[in-house]
Amino acid sequence: MRLSFTRFLKVLFANFFIQTSWSFFSMQSMGFLFNLFAGAKKEQRDKIIKTHKGFFNTHPYMSSYIIGATLRAYDEGDVFPEETRNFITIAQTSFASTGDLLFWQTLRPAMLLITAILAVKCGVIGPLAFIIAYNTIHLFHRISGIIDGYRMGRDIIYILKARRFTTVRHIFEILGAFFTGLLISLASLEMNYLLLIPITMLFVLLLLRRFPSVLIILAVLLVFAIMVMV
Amino acid sequence: MNFILLSVIGSAIILDKYAFGEFGISQPIIAGAIIGALFGDLQTGIFIGAMLQLIFLVGLPIGRDIPPDGQAAGVIGTGSYFLLRVANQTGHALCLALILALISAIIGGALETFVRRHNEKLYHLFMKKQKNLYLYHLFGFIPAFLRSFCLILPIFILANYIRIPAQFPQLNKELLTIIGLSVGFANSIYLFLKKTTVVYVIAGALCGLALLVF
Numbered sequence: 001m002r003l004s005f006t007r008f009l010k011v012l013f014a015n016f017f018i019q020t021s022w023s024f025f026s027m028q029s030m031g032f033l034f035n036l037f038a039g040a041k042k043e044q045r046d047k048i049i050k051t052h053k054g055f056f057n058t059h060p061y062m063s064s065y066i067i068g069a070t071l072r073a074y075d076e077g078d079v080f081p082e083e084t085r086n087f088i089t090i091a092q093t094s095f096a097s098t099g100d101l102l103f104w105q106t107l108r109p110a111m112l113l114i115t116a117i118l119a120v121k122c123g124v125i126g127p128l129a130f131i132i133a134y135n136t137i138h139l140f141h142r143i144s145g146i147i148d149g150y151r152m153g154r155d156i157i158y159i160l161k162a163r164r165f166t167t168v169r170h171i172f173e174i175l176g177a178f179f180t181g182l183l184i185s186l187a188s189l190e191m192n193y194l195l196l197i198p199i200t201m202l203f204v205l206l207l208l209r210r211f212p213s214v215l216i217i218l219a220v221l222l223v224f225a226i227m228v229m230v
Numbered sequence: 231m232n233f234i235l236l237s238v239i240g241s242a243i244i245l246d247k248y249a250f251g252e253f254g255i256s257q258p259i260i261a262g263a264i265i266g267a268l269f270g271d272l273q274t275g276i277f278i279g280a281m282l283q284l285i286f287l288v289g290l291p292i293g294r295d296i297p298p299d300g301q302a303a304g305v306i307g308t309g310s311y312f313l314l315r316v317a318n319q320t321g322h323a324l325c326l327a328l329i330l331a332l333i334s335a336i337i338g339g340a341l342e343t344f345v346r347r348h349n350e351k352l353y354h355l356f357m358k359k360q361k362n363l364y365l366y367h368l369f370g371f372i373p374a375f376l377r378s379f380c381l382i383l384p385i386f387i388l389a390n391y392i393r394i395p396a397q398f399p400q401l402n403k404e405l406l407t408i409i410g411l412s413v414g415f416a417n418s419i420y421l422f423l424k425k426t427t428v429v430y431v432i433a434g435a436l437c438g439l440a441l442l443v444f
Contacts, residue, residue: 113418
């Protein structure tokens with residue numbers, strides 16, 4: 001069973017809007033319905049809205065996997081809506097934690113760290129490389145999520161063991177660590193180490209103690225004020 | 231560049247944060263490059279963006295967590311620097327721009343919480359009239375855009391008209407680099423230094439030293 005190209009394009013375009021109406025109460029609920037509506041046939045819409053108008057939240061890039069699988073269930077007639085709902089409940093948390101770990105916690109910071117080093121050394125190449133590389137991976141997940149989700153149906157959950165998640169995350173963890181080391185040594189000749197080391201230590205301590213991020217930004221302001229005054 | 235037009239462009243860039251696409255255009259380093267290009271000084275835009283990026287490297291929007299708005303800080307930091315630079319010394323402009331960027335990140339985070347609470351009303355309206363799904367969902371664009379616009383515009387008005395007194399402290403690029411790098415180091419150590427990755431940090435440091443020597 002395959003999704004037609006027109007329906008695929010509609011879902012892909014709708015997927016860019018998954019978080020437009022994000023709220024604390026229902027999170028991506030309306031975005032999820034918006035995506036399902038984009039791919040569903042008109043006669044399926046009433047049933048979709050009755051079954052899925054509740055809470056929904058997952059990683060925005062990973063949502064396409066669940067949307068593809070849900071559309072497949074409706075195209076097969078969705079004889080067991082309760083099963084589809086259970087699948088969505090389980091899949092949204094699994095894909096959310098995988099997506100958060102892969103994108104927010106590893107891939108994006110690692111790429112931005114590399115971009116910052118590249119940008120300072122080589123100028124505009126850094127930002128351009130980031131946009132191309134980051135969106136290649138990001139769009140790969142959005143696109144293949146819809147296709148694989150539709151192809152595999154509820155079995156899409158097993159894709160979380162695939163190398164596209166585990167190996168990519170491992171590679172970017174290594175890259176992030178490597179460029180952390182590179183940044184330290186590249187800065188060593190240019191910077192006043194007497195200032196750099198204690199400030200870095202202070203912020204590592206604040207981060208390890210899990211201080212709220214607002215307090216960390218206030219600490220940056222305080223350090224900045226002290227440095228400028230002195 | 232006109233500060234109203236710049237506010238509109240800045241707010242449109244920040245829509246990429248969550249309202250549309252999330253292509254990474256709103257990240258400080260990219261936003262800095264775009265704003266720098268608009269002002270004809272790409273290098274400075276990229277530099278300020280890169281330093282702010284290092285400061286906001288750890289800002290993980292996981293679950294219900296809303297971290298300080300690094301994206302707004304990027305747009306406001308670079309935009310206000312270029313506006314301030316017209317009538318002030320660069321040292322003064324850089325100092326005030328960084329202060330404005332950091333403060334706006336905190337205010338931006340609070341405003342985002344407000345907007346996301348406001349979006350609950352859209353959901354309740356949708357529950358009453360379920361046929362209007364498209365309308366209520368896409369209406370989320372308006373508060374997302376207005377949030378950034380209301381944050382950016384007053385700061386850009388201030389940056390456009392203010393004349394900084396000579397007694398105001400100055401910030402040079404070296405000092406900004408120290409602040410950016412030290413917070414950036416701390417962020418990257420926090421994210422990437424683990425028992426399993428120590429060897430790669432050391433390898434990176436050695437490669438860096440080799441690059442400096444040769």
